[in-house]
Amino acid sequence: MLTGKHVTVFVTGGIAVYKAADLVRKFIKAGAIVRVAMTESATKFVQPLTFQILSRHEVYTDTFDEKDPNNVSHIHLADWTELAVVVPATSNILAxxxxxxxxxxxxxxxxxxTAPRLIVPAMNxxxxxxxxxxxxxxxxxxxxYTIMEPDTGFLAEGYEGKGRMPEPDKIAEAAHQLLIKTSSDLPLKGKNVLVSAGGTIERIDPVRYITNDSSGKMGYRLAEAARDLGAMVTLVSASKLEHPFGVTVKEVQSAREMQxxxxxxxxxxxIVIMAAAVSDYRPVxxxxxxxxxTDTDIQINLEENPDILATMGQLKNKQFLIGFAAETNDVEKYALDKLKRKQADMIVANDVSKADAGFNKDTNEVIIIQPNHKPIHIDTDTKEAIAKEILQIAINNLKL
Structure with missing residues (x-):
């Protein structure tokens, strides 16, 4: 969401100014074009040169410093801005x-x-x-205006209290969510997307279990991509990955809990995306x-787990149902068979035996199978990029 966005960071005179420098860096790393305006008080804490070097743009400090006769600087900056972030927002600027x-x-x-405003109060x-x-x-x-809640912690005055500026990562996430909220042209705006991720666990005893190698990365990238397209996302996760912001996460372990x-x-x-690797069997x-x-061999009897994708295929009405197929051979053949048996609208298949695809990798290579369509081959790319392509195909099918 931040890629190519014009973000102006308005820095005012509080001790937390030093954190604003890191925030500028994070916005730029996320793809934003950043400019900085500072109050005179802010320049007493950190020199404008710091922000100039980080942003690669001149820093605005004086209303009357008009270098371009064709533009009134504060109006030009105001019109240029697509997201305004006030950080740290002192009591003075709030007033x-x-x-x-x-x-x-x-x-x-x-x-x-007229840009959306994210205000980050920080003070005693x-x-x-x-x-x-x-x-x-x-x-x-x-x-x-969107107001972030200050953190509680050790203040500059030497005691614990509320008023600390949130960490830059948290502010960047809030900015990301604000852009999603205020964008009216996102194709999944107002839509609900349900995603499963990770490898389920079936307990043998309190310290042993049956599982698989799925990390959940593909499911998490799909959840994030759907969020960035404006969807309200629910992620049912059997993974230990950090929860993505702006997504409702429900943690589970077993196949029955996931179902x-x-x-x-x-x-x-x-849209329902079954990216989880669900265990086919569980101990009886x-x-x-x-x-x-013991000194003898043991036998563990297994019984079949519920087939979640097939159940959804039977029950679906408005849902666009996407399943995943992790294979090691005859990938297209097995994916087409799964598409028919599960009554899915799309199967995303990949060869998990490949070095740069499948479980625990940051990249993937997939084949997308749909009814009455030629297979779509997506070459090796990041899971983030592949998630965007999968969702775009779903959007095209739904004619959203």
């Missing part, structure tokens, strides 16, 4: 924004821009809790204590 005071480069530009706890500050924050919320969570969200889903009996080694 000015709430009451329409425009007396420096930062406050004047913020008054003129007593200043934050002051009735005037709280009233100003409520006023800004009533304007439709229960998926079916709870199935009716509302527009699960020991409640660790099984001790």
């Amino acid at each position: 000015k924004m709430a009451h329409g005071i425009a007396d420096n480069m930062v406050s004047t530009t913020l008054m003129a821009t 706890q007593n200043m934050l809790e002051n009735l005037a500050t709280q009233a100003n924050l409520e006023t800004l919320r009533s304007f439709g 229960a969570e998926l079916m709870a969200s199935f009716d509302e889903a527009n 009996n699960q020991a409640d204590r660790k099984m001790k080694k």
Whole structure:
């Protein structure tokens, strides 16, 4: 979402200014084009040169420093901005924004821009809790601005309290979500996407289980791609990967747990993506204590797990159903057979025996099988890129 976006970071005079430098770097790394405006107070903490080097753009500090006779600098910057991030937002700038005071480069530009605003308050706890500050924050919320909640921790004054600026990663995520929220042209806006990910676990006893090599990376990239296309995403995960922001995650272990969570969200889903590697079998009996080694061989009896994809294929009405097929040979043949047996709308098949595809890899190579369509071969690429292609094909089929 941040790729190619014009982001202006408005820096005001708080001790957390040093974190704003890292935030600028993170925005640029995410693909944004970043410009920085600073109050005079902010320049007392960090020199404008720091932000100039990071952003590769001149830093705006003076309303009357008009270098281009064809443009009024604060209006030009205001019009250029597609996302305004005020960080750290001191009590001073909050008061000015709430009451329409425009007396420096930062406050004047913020008054003129129509871009979405992400405001990141950071100050002493007593200043934050002051009735005037709280009233100003409520006023800004009533304007439709997005206000991040300050963190609690060790403050500059030497004691614990609320008022710390959130870490740059967290702010970048909030900016990402704000752009999704305020974009009106995303193809999955208002749609529900249900994704499963990871390899399920079937317990033998409290310390042993049956599973597979799936990491969940493909499912997580699909969930993130659907989120960035505007969807409301539910991810049912048997993976230990870090939860993606802006996605509802439901953690499970076994196939039956996964089925229960998926079916709870199935009716509302527009697109269902079964990227999880679900165990085909489970032990008939699960020991409640660790099984001790004996001098004889043991036998573990297995029974079949529910076929979640086939069940969904029988129940679907509005849902576009996508399944995955992890194969080691005859990939297209088995994928086509799975498409028919499971009554899916698409099967994404890959050869997991390849070095750069399949389980635990950051890249993949897939074949997309659909009814009455020629197979689509997607060469080796990142799982992020492949997830976007899979969703675009689904969108084209749904004519969204």
